[in-house]
Amino acid sequence: MRERRAAQERRRAREFEAFVAGAAGRLLRAARLLTAEPDGRPAPAAERLLTLALARTYAAWDRLRGEDPYDRARQEMAAHYARSAWRARLPRALRPGTPTPPGGLLERLSPQERLVLVLRLYEGVAEEQTAAQLGLPAERVHTLCLRAVGHLRSHPPAGHAGPSVPTGARPSEPGGGPDVPEPPTPPRPREAAAP
Numbered sequence: 001m002r003e004r005r006a007a008q009e010r011r012r013a014r015e016f017e018a019f020v021a022g023a024a025g026r027l028l029r030a031a032r033l034l035t036a037e038p039d040g041r042p043a044p045a046a047e048r049l050l051t052l053a054l055a056r057t058y059a060a061w062d063r064l065r066g067e068d069p070y071d072r073a074r075q076e077m078a079a080h081y082a083r084s085a086w087r088a089r090l091p092r093a094l095r096p097g098t099p100t101p102p103g104g105l106l107e108r109l110s111p112q113e114r115l116v117l118v119l120r121l122y123e124g125v126a127e128e129q130t131a132a133q134l135g136l137p138a139e140r141v142h143t144l145c146l147r148a149v150g151h152l153r154s155h156p157p158a159g160h161a162g163p164s165v166p167t168g169a170r171p172s173e174p175g176g177g178p179d180v181p182e183p184p185t186p187p188r189p190r191e192a193a194a195p
Contacts, residue, residue, distance in 0.1 A: 016058050016069075023070050027053065027077065033118045034081050036107040053077035074123060075133055078115060082134060085111035105152055113148035120145050 031046035031053075032039065053076040057069055064072060106114050115134070119125045120141070127145075131138040 012061055016061055019069050020054060023073065024050070024054075027070075027073055030074065030118055030122060031077060033106055033122055034077070034085075034114060036114065049077055049081060052080050056080075074119075074125075078119060078133060081111070081115055085115075108155065109148050109151060113144050113151070116141055116144040117148040121149075 028043075028046060028050050031049045032043050035043065035045040035049060037043035037046050053073045056076040057073040060072065061069070106117065109117065116130060119130045119133070120127065125133070127138050127141050130136075131141045134141070136144075
């Protein structure tokens with residue numbers, strides 16, 4: 001009996017290690033976006049968030065029964081982030097008396113907007129799924145996403161000369177980024193050659 005249990009634990013550990021090897025990079029990127037810690041620097045908050053999500057996923061590994069472990073880890077990460085940061089009303093960069101850390105673009109968003117934006121546009125989670133996971137109405141998720149995209153478009157980082165995007169443009173479908181490409185410019189007519 002002990003040998004069988006030990007074999008099951010080894011199999012479970014191997015499966016989980018393979019999952020982490022394949023998914024940890026993308027999950028860490030999502031955690032960095034949520035915590036607004038810039039790339040190229042240590043990200044202790046993102047690493048703590050990821051570690052907690054992976055630990056909870058590992059604890060539930062045998063109960064997944066066909067559920068995608070990546071989805072489970074992402075849900076755990078979003079749930080923990082929501083519990084820990086949801087009450088914050090102002091983005092960290094806008095709180096009075098705190099120096100603005102060199103975070104990314106998402107640093108200027110509220111935690112709710114950041115979470116919805118990461119789930120919807122970076123992770124490609126459907127609006128209804130995001131709403132169900134966060135316990136919000138789908139209309140609220142839609143509004144938060146539009147507000148976040150609008151804020152990012154209306155306040156580009158200093159020195160950014162990106163394409164102008166209409167303010168009423170909807171965010172792209174899951175998997176796409178917040179940038180909407182401009183329509184192609186029609187070709188210029190050739191001048192008629194003199195006879």
